[in-house]
Amino acid sequence: MTRLRTSGKRHRQYEPGSTNCARLLIIAVSVILAACGQDNFASTAVSRSNVQAPHWIDDPAAGPILPITAEVDTSSHLVQLGKTLFHDTRLSADNSLSCSTCHDIEAGGDDGRQVSIGINRAEGDLNAPTVLNSALNFAQFWDGRATTLEEQAIGPIHDELEMGTNLPAVLKKLAADNRMVSAFDEAFDDGMTSANLLTAIASYEAALITASPFDHYLLGDVDAISETAKLGFDEFQKLGCISCHQGRNVGGNMYQYFGIMGDYFADRGNIRSSDFGRYNVTKNPVDKFKFKVPSLRNVAVTAPYFHDGSAATLDEAIAVMARYQLGRPINQAQVERIVAFLETLTGEIEDDLL
Amino acid sequence: MSGTIPSTDRKPIQRGWKTFIVEIVLAMSVLIISATLLTLSANSGVDRYQAGTVLLDRTTISNARLDTALLSLMQFRRVDLDQATELQAEFRSNLKAARSFWGELASTRLRRAGNDKLDSFERFKAHHAIVRNSRAIGTEMLQVLSGRDGPGWQQDTDLLNRLEKLWLTHAVRQDVASLNAISDAIIVAEASQPSLVERSEWKIFTSHAQAIQEHEQLMRAEADKVFSGLVPDIVYDLQAGLDETYARDRQQSVFYRIALFALILLLIIYSVRKVLQVSTYVQLLQRARGNLEARVRARTEDLTKANRALETQIEERERMEGELRMAQKLESIGQLAAGIAHEINTPAQYVGDNIRFLSSSWDDLESVMQAWETDMENDSRDNKSIREAWNKADVPFLRDEVPVALREATSGVDQIAQIVRAMKEFSHPGDESLRPIDINHTIENIVTVARNEWKYVADIDFDFDVNIPSVPCNVSGLNQVILNLIVNAAQAIADNAENGEKGVISIQTRQDADWVRVVIEDNGPGIPESIRSRVFDPFFTTKEVGSGTGQGLAIAYRIVTEQHRGSISVTPGSDDRGARFTIELPVRSDAVADDMDAANDQVGAADCQATASG
Numbered sequence: 001m002t003r004l005r006t007s008g009k010r011h012r013q014y015e016p017g018s019t020n021c022a023r024l025l026i027i028a029v030s031v032i033l034a035a036c037g038q039d040n041f042a043s044t045a046v047s048r049s050n051v052q053a054p055h056w057i058d059d060p061a062a063g064p065i066l067p068i069t070a071e072v073d074t075s076s077h078l079v080q081l082g083k084t085l086f087h088d089t090r091l092s093a094d095n096s097l098s099c100s101t102c103h104d105i106e107a108g109g110d111d112g113r114q115v116s117i118g119i120n121r122a123e124g125d126l127n128a129p130t131v132l133n134s135a136l137n138f139a140q141f142w143d144g145r146a147t148t149l150e151e152q153a154i155g156p157i158h159d160e161l162e163m164g165t166n167l168p169a170v171l172k173k174l175a176a177d178n179r180m181v182s183a184f185d186e187a188f189d190d191g192m193t194s195a196n197l198l199t200a201i202a203s204y205e206a207a208l209i210t211a212s213p214f215d216h217y218l219l220g221d222v223d224a225i226s227e228t229a230k231l232g233f234d235e236f237q238k239l240g241c242i243s244c245h246q247g248r249n250v251g252g253n254m255y256q257y258f259g260i261m262g263d264y265f266a267d268r269g270n271i272r273s274s275d276f277g278r279y280n281v282t283k284n285p286v287d288k289f290k291f292k293v294p295s296l297r298n299v300a301v302t303a304p305y306f307h308d309g310s311a312a313t314l315d316e317a318i319a320v321m322a323r324y325q326l327g328r329p330i331n332q333a334q335v336e337r338i339v340a341f342l343e344t345l346t347g348e349i350e351d352d353l354l
Numbered sequence: 355m356s357g358t359i360p361s362t363d364r365k366p367i368q369r370g371w372k373t374f375i376v377e378i379v380l381a382m383s384v385l386i387i388s389a390t391l392l393t394l395s396a397n398s399g400v401d402r403y404q405a406g407t408v409l410l411d412r413t414t415i416s417n418a419r420l421d422t423a424l425l426s427l428m429q430f431r432r433v434d435l436d437q438a439t440e441l442q443a444e445f446r447s448n449l450k451a452a453r454s455f456w457g458e459l460a461s462t463r464l465r466r467a468g469n470d471k472l473d474s475f476e477r478f479k480a481h482h483a484i485v486r487n488s489r490a491i492g493t494e495m496l497q498v499l500s501g502r503d504g505p506g507w508q509q510d511t512d513l514l515n516r517l518e519k520l521w522l523t524h525a526v527r528q529d530v531a532s533l534n535a536i537s538d539a540i541i542v543a544e545a546s547q548p549s550l551v552e553r554s555e556w557k558i559f560t561s562h563a564q565a566i567q568e569h570e571q572l573m574r575a576e577a578d579k580v581f582s583g584l585v586p587d588i589v590y591d592l593q594a595g596l597d598e599t600y601a602r603d604r605q606q607s608v609f610y611r612i613a614l615f616a617l618i619l620l621l622i623i624y625s626v627r628k629v630l631q632v633s634t635y636v637q638l639l640q641r642a643r644g645n646l647e648a649r650v651r652a653r654t655e656d657l658t659k660a661n662r663a664l665e666t667q668i669e670e671r672e673r674m675e676g677e678l679r680m681a682q683k684l685e686s687i688g689q690l691a692a693g694i695a696h697e698i699n700t701p702a703q704y705v706g707d708n709i710r711f712l713s714s715s716w717d718d719l720e721s722v723m724q725a726w727e728t729d730m731e732n733d734s735r736d737n738k739s740i741r742e743a744w745n746k747a748d749v750p751f752l753r754d755e756v757p758v759a760l761r762e763a764t765s766g767v768d769q770i771a772q773i774v775r776a777m778k779e780f781s782h783p784g785d786e787s788l789r790p791i792d793i794n795h796t797i798e799n800i801v802t803v804a805r806n807e808w809k810y811v812a813d814i815d816f817d818f819d820v821n822i823p824s825v826p827c828n829v830s831g832l833n834q835v836i837l838n839l840i841v842n843a844a845q846a847i848a849d850n851a852e853n854g855e856k857g858v859i860s861i862q863t864r865q866d867a868d869w870v871r872v873v874i875e876d877n878g879p880g881i882p883e884s885i886r887s888r889v890f891d892p893f894f895t896t897k898e899v900g901s902g903t904g905q906g907l908a909i910a911y912r913i914v915t916e917q918h919r920g921s922i923s924v925t926p927g928s929d930d931r932g933a934r935f936t937i938e939l940p941v942r943s944d945a946v947a948d949d950m951d952a953a954n955d956q957v958g959a960a961d962c963q964a965t966a967s968g
Contacts, residue, residue, distance in 0.1 A: 066436060138439040147446060238494075243487035247436035254435055254479040261561060282473055286572075290480060327561050328491060329554070 004301050066248040067218035072207045074350045077187040082204025090173040092163035094119050103131040108301035114309030118162040125274040127309030130302045135206040137252035142307040144292045145281045149202035167194040210347025225344040232341025240326045244293040252295040261327025300343045314339050395610035399603030406596045410589050416445040417585045467584040474579040481573035488562035495559035513543045693806020697773050701766030708759035715756050718747035776802045790824035800836050808844035815860040822865045825939050831913040838906045839874045839935050846878030868941045875927045875934040
């Protein structure tokens with residue numbers, strides 16, 4: 001198992017423990033705050049006297065965040081073929097890019113850039129989402145235009161700014177490679193086809209599930225995460241982040257407007273069509289500025305943040321979220337606690353998937 | 355004749371083939387039709403109906419689950435968006451299945467309604483999250499506001515308590531009226547408590563109250579869309595379509611099944627009829643076979659009888675032919691007889707004349723000899739009586755004439771003997787066997803015998819090849835043939851010779867390799883081409899009725915071709931005048947050789963006998 005790390009040098013690395021001293025001081029405050037918090041946002045104001053393990057700790061399926069439990073078969077021909085293809089630059093027009101160029105598995109499943117760079121150094125206008133745990137998302141892309149990983153995989157291959165080619169051309173190149181042909185033959189009855197290529201990649205991606213310390217915590221290992229992180233999780237719920245970032249993937253199961261309590265895009269300026277989000281798919285005006293709520297798993301290692309990659313750090317991102325989504329102020333202590341919590345969502349990955 | 359018999363035989367056979375082919379074609383058609391009917395009747399659409407119904411049931415259930423999930427979310431109790439997402443995915447997969455089942459076009463309504471529902475559900479989720487969040491934050495803010503010391507605390511508390519009560523009421527009722535009450539209360543509070551308005555918590559609270567106001571309405575609108583979606587109606591329509599199709603398919607299937615049964619029934623009836631027919635045929639055949647055997651026996655008897663009769667007839671015919679041939683021969687001989695008599699008569703006359711002359715001469719000489727005797731008895735010296743007698747008798751004349759007379763008589767006798775010999779040879783009845791003969795000599799004999807027939811009308815011109823070998827012949831047969839031809843030639847010339855000019859009959863013998871050719875040609879009127887091919891037919895004659903049997907040339911033909919294995923033909927003579935008969939006889943052929951050997955043995959034996967008797 002490899003602990004995922006951040007990619008890119010220009011982003012701050014989170015060093016677990018560096019802020020522990022500061023955080024310990026805050027624990028007391030947190031306890032009080034937690035007492036006033038709600039473990040269930042739907043409940044009416046019922047005050048709590050103590051911080052305690054969430055009542056759903058005995059029943060992981062009852063909580064707002066569900067642990068990852070499923071074991072993934074990583075050694076099958078199919079997954080290994082998918083891995084090879086995922087790292088194969090022949091999937092791009094000029095053989096310069098592979099899927100992994102923008103989705104570096106070891107570095108959080110993304111490229112650490114604000115926007116991704118395609119063939120011929122072309123800049124896209126969206127931040128590359130992580131490929132990790134993407135199988136747990138209810139839809140793919142920021143605007144959710146793909147409902148399956150197969151549908152997603154074909155997108156970047158055909159995108160002129162990304163890989164700029166097409167499946168027949170890719171297959172032609174791959175067919176010249178005997179090892180690739182035999183790998184396809186091992187994985188599929190009908191050998192090398194466009195559909196099989198996408199299936200293989202999707203199978204590999206579906207195996208990229210990263211269990212994290214927080215999952216262990218949810219499954220009953222109360223020492224799996226720090227006290228600060230527990231406070232951070234409390235804060236996360238109390239502030240309202242949990243409204244959208246919930247479920248097995250801590251997000252990734254709904255769309256939400258960006259800028260509910262404030263006009264984010266007016267403040268940011270320079271509105272592009274990619275900022276319309278879901279509207280680009282449904283063409284329904286009510287879906288403007290609405291995006292898929294991203295998973296927060298491995299969020300600590302997938303900076304920068306948001307669809308526009310505008311937030312370079314988690315602190316920034318949390319501040320933006322509090323202001324525009326929750327419509328409430330947030331202090332640095334809260335931010336740091338939440339960061340501590342989010343860091344426990346950084347998972348591990350099987351070595352043979354790298 | 356030979357062409358029509360097979361064709362009448364073939365007709366029923368052809369009809370049989372045609373019937374056979376027609377039956378095969380019919381059988382194939384019946385097979386194809388029944389196979390088609392079987393397939394059509396089997397394809398009652400049950401599978402499709404079941405698959406479609408299951409799909410629609412799933413869609414209905416999925417739709418209901420989605421509605422239930424929405425209801426549950428609206429109650430803000432147990433929120434599990436993962437579960438909702440799964441239900442959405444399940445619903446989406448049903449839409450996909452519907453697309454592959456009904457096709458792009460027929461599933462359009464369902465997919466559009468379904469996708470609208472999913473989109474509304476998604477929008478509902480977004481608004482729901484906002485409302486949910488704002489409620490929590492609003493509650494939190496109210497608590498913070500009411501739990502903090504400050505100026506106007508009591509009033510604030512009353513206001514806040516009232517707001518909190520309204521807030522709770524709305525949380526329970528979730529209706530527009532309680533929400534409006536909150537708005538009113540906020541307006542009242544802001545009007546009466548400016549200090550409250552300045553607090554940041556109040557601002558957060560009011561902004562969230564506003565967010566609730568906004569998004570709860572939108573959420574409800576989306577929920578209404580989800581609930582009032584057309585999916586159940588479309589499912590109902592699709593199910594009705596399936597039912598209708600199924601009913602129609604069933605009806606068709608029943609129809610095809612009935613048709614199939616009818617066809618099978620027809621086939622059974624047809625088969626039974628055929629079997630009955632065949633058994634009838636078999637019985638008829640068996641009966642007919644019995645009859646046939648009897649008939650064959652009878653027919654065999656008839657045939658045997660007929661055969662015997664035919665044999666008798668053939669024997670009779672052969673006998674009659676033999677008789678006819680003999681009659682013809684006798685006819686020839688009869689014809690010749692007068693001539694021959696004449697021929698014999700002439701030498702006989704002058705033999706007689708000479709003998710009479712000799713007799714008178716002898717009388718004269720007798721007187722001389724008596725005188726001689728008298729003189730001798732008288733012993734007269736002067737020989738007066740002799741001299742008288744001598745002179746009287748004209749002995750010198752006698753001495754000159756008697757030898758002549760003797761010679762002439764001898765020659766006459768010889769001539770008669772020759773004719774008689776020729777006659778003898780000619781009329782020799784002989785047998786059928788072949789003996790080597792000298793053709794030239796035979797022809798000379800015949801010419802001699804028939805002399806009276808030709809000598810007044812024609813001259814014979816012989817052109818014999820003296821070197822020709824002996825030819826195996828049946829003398830009697832060959833005599834008949836050549837005599838016939840010579841007599842015919844003479845008659846032909848005679849018929850034509852009105853001016854009394856004599857014609858010419860030329861007879862030529864030649865050897866040509868293994869064949870000996872005898873050509874008898876006359877310069878008479880010839881045979882018209884129209885009848886030339888028929889001259890050898892039996893009973894064909896150009897002579898007046900009664901003057902000929904019409905058998906001559908037919909018999910000649912048979913003698914030459916059958917007895918001698920030779921050939922006889924007629925062509926116009928040289929200079930296209932007259933007729934030329936050509937007989938060709940094998941000098942020695944394999945078939946003849948055996949006969950020849952046998953003949954030679956006989957000849958040898960005959961020679962021995964002749965020598966012995968000689």
